[in-house]
Amino acid sequence: MKMKCLLVFIPAFCLLIGAFSEKSEKNPCHSTEAQKSCAACIAAHKDCGWCVSPLYEKENRLRCDTYENHARGKCDTDQIQFPIVDTLKVDDADVRDGDTPEEVVQIQPQKVRVSIRPNHPVRIPLIFRQAKNYPVDLYYLMDLSNSMEDDKENLAELGSDIAKKMKTITKNFRLGFGSFVDKVVSPFVSTVPKKLISPCGNCEAPYGFKNQLKLDNETTKFAQQVKAARVSGNLDAPEGGFDAIMQSIACQDEIGWRNISRRMLLFSTDAGFHYAGDGKLGGIVTPNDGECHMENGLYTLSSDLDYPSVGQIVNKIKEKAVSIIFAITEDQFDIYERLSNIIEGSAVGVLANDSSNIVKLIEDNYDEVDSLKCSNGNGTFECGKCTCNPGRYGKFCECKADEVSSTDSIKLCIQPNATVPCSGRGECTCGECICNARSSDPSQTFSGEFCECDDYSCNQFEEQVCGGPIRGICDCGTCLCKPGYNGSACECELSQEKCKTERGIVCNNHGNCSCGKCDCEDGYSGLTCEQCFNCRSCREFEKCVKCFMDEEKGCPSDYYCPEYMKKRKDLNEGLEYQLCRVEDEDECFIEFTIFDNEYGEPELEIKKKATCPKPVNILAIVGGVVAGIVLVGLLLLLVWKLLTYIHDTREFAKFEKERQNAKWDTGENPIYKQATSTFKNPTYGGR
Structure with a gap:
């Protein structure tokens, strides 16, 4: 019977064990890991709770289980650890x-x-939702060294344009103005007392950083303060711009930055910058502390603290959430571009000669961080870039993946036999190249399907590309000349109007018209080949002219001379006058003109004064050579005398020093014997 019972109950017991195991596998709270601790139980699943009752272990119950299982068991609800998710x-x-x-x-x-x-x-x-009239604070930080004086005047005029443009973006706009020069210590500025008062004509005393105008919504004050500010001066090329950037950002209350606002700092200069370590040149060894040190609008520790490092500037800009725009001259573009690559959210632009593009630089920088730039809702602006929705890609989520994939987009931008998209001169957007502007002139851009063309590198004529817009245009490095012009730089005029005489004869039949100019035959010159030197007709009257100028001799009767020959101070000019020139016995040139009178007979006009070469002053040349030789000889003699004197002086000084240092022995010579001998009588004893 026992065996039978065992056979009957053992399978049943196995079924119970199997059912329990299956249930445990489905319940994540029953895992071995979940039973280790309360923390492990809570982390196992959102439905798991931990019973803290000490009676649970005695009853062989699992401490980690679902809240419902604990409630049905003997664990009171106040002893169940079950964190509840809640939001308020x-x-x-x-x-x-x-x-x-x-x-x-x-x-x-x-x-x-x-x-x-x-x-x-x-x-x-x-x-x-992006709010309209979001507060914007724009602080213009300008280099006011003497070289920026013309830009200061232009900036004052542009102040109203800046305010007008920004108010189209937001009515809640404030504008401020600060300036900088450099540390007032040598060698950064001249420490001559006079220069410390005024380093240049009508200049202000040098200073490190000055807050000229606190951020203010009355933008008319900006132009007034800029005009009132005077330039100053320093010695070395780099300026103290880093000091000014640190103080203008760190001094929130002094500058007037609002807690809730878009902060923009426009930095304008035509020079480089000093950074940490340069202060040692002026004896300043205390590192910059990155704190505000301003009183009455001036940076008080400019001469006590070193310049900030690049890292300090980067951290302070990030800490205060300031967008900085570097508006610099073209020669400083490369160094500030490298600096901008380090500073998050910064931008760099070339400052026009008249600073007229400042408004555009501000507008572009403001638009670059607009959330609205992610193609109107096709992405989200996150952490400085657009995170695109599914099916969209691109810098601003402007591309559709169903039209061209991201991978194919890059391939379409690579020119055959090339490896770089858009020839390295543009950005690949949706399979098309958007060409960049040239760094040397932002108003000029590259062109072509792959940005392979530079429309500003063609040949120039009269300092203009392709001779200027009147003559031709540059197309991918080649000049396309307009009708009437040809040549590699459209320098050649096809019209022959400039080659014609008043009678309409091209080059007087003595030359060919090429590119709007006469290419005259040998012996002819002038714009229309109207002049002829030493032509056959000139040589015909050479003898007559020579004898006519020599009034004492006169002309022999066998000479064929015109009846009319007259001396004039200045010769007449014109198409009917043939200009000639002959050389006389004194190597002087006699100029005369030949023309036909109303009867068709030749007449001569001879210039009264011949053109003679200036005579060589032999005496002056000989005298100069002799004087030069004498002077060189005297100079060599003086040099020899000076070298001899210096050598003798040194030898004499050496002798004197040796004589003074000599030590003579005052003892007697042991081999010396006097001429007389003295003997004493030992028995005499002095009696």
Whole structure:
């Protein structure tokens, strides 16, 4: 019977064990890892709870189980560790525009208190809308060394344009102005007392950084302050721009930065910058502390603290959330471009000669960080870039993946037999090249399907590309000349009008018209080959002219001379006059003209004064050579005498020193014997 019972109950017991195992595998709270601790239990699943009752272990119950299983068991609800996910909107103001920073709300809710548990996601709905009239603070930081004086005048005129343009973007706009020169220590500025008062004509005393105008919504003050500010001067080429950037960002209250605003710093200069370590040249060894040190609008520790490092500038800009724009001259573009690559959110642009493109630089920088730039909702602006929606790609999510894929897009931008998209001169956007502007002149851009063309590198004529817009245009490095012109630079005029005489004869039949100019035959010259030197007709009257100029001799009767020959101070000019020139016995040139009178007979006009070469002054040349030889001889003699004197002086000084240092022995010579001998009588004893 026992065996039978065992056979009956053992399978049943196995079935119970199997069912329990199956249930345990489906319940994540029953895993071995979940039973180790309360923390492991809570993290195992969102439905798991931990029973802290000490009676659970005695009853062989699992401490980690679902909340429902614990409630059905003997674990009181107050002894079950079961974190509940909960959200509470602390600040939930509606998104709205505003004319003051306190009214602007762009994200809703603003503050949320969340109770969470591990591995349980919490969804919090957010509403974001870019507010109109969002506060913008623009601080213009300008180099006011003497070389920037012309830019200062232009900036004053552009102040109203800046304010007008920014007010089309936001009515809540404030504008400020600061200037910098350099540390007032040598060798950065001249420390001559006079130069410390005024380093140049009508210049202000040098200073490190000065806040000329605190951020203000009355933008008319900007032009007034810029005009009132005077330039100053320093010695070395780099300026103290880093000092000015650090103080203008760190001094929030002094500059007037608002807590809720878009902060923009426009930095304008025509020179490089000093950075950490350069202060040692002026004896300044204390590192920059990155703090605000301003009183009455001036940087007080300019001569005590070293320049900030690049890293300090980068960290301070990031800490204060300031967008910096470097508006610099073309020769400084490369160094500031490298600096801009390090500073997040910065931009660099070439400053026009009249600073007229400042407004455009500000507008471009403001637009670059607009959330609205992600192709009107086809992506989200996150962490400085657009995160595109599915099916979109590109810098601003402007491309559709169903039209051309991202991989194919790059391939379409690479020219055959090339490896770089857009020839390295543009950006590949949706399979098309958007060509960049040239660094030397931002108003000029590259062109072509692959940006392979440079429409500004053609040959020049009279310092203009392709001779200027009247003559031709540059197309991918080749001049396309307009009708009436040809040549590699459109320098050649096809019209022959400039080659014709008043009678309409081309080059007087003594030359060919090429590119609008006469190419005259030998012996002829002039714009229309109207002049002829030493032509056959000139040689015909050479003898007559020579004898006519020599009034004492006169002309022999066998000479064929015109009846009319007259001396004139200045010869007449014109198409009917043939200009001639003959050389006489004194190697002087006699100029005369031949023309036909009304009867068709030749007449001569002879210039009264012949053109003679200036005689050589032999006496002066000989005298100069002799004087030069004498002077060189005297100079060599003086040099020899000077070298001899120096040598003798040194030898004499050496002798004197040796004589003074000599030590003579005052003892007697042991082999010396006097001439007389003295003997004493030992028995005499002096008696």
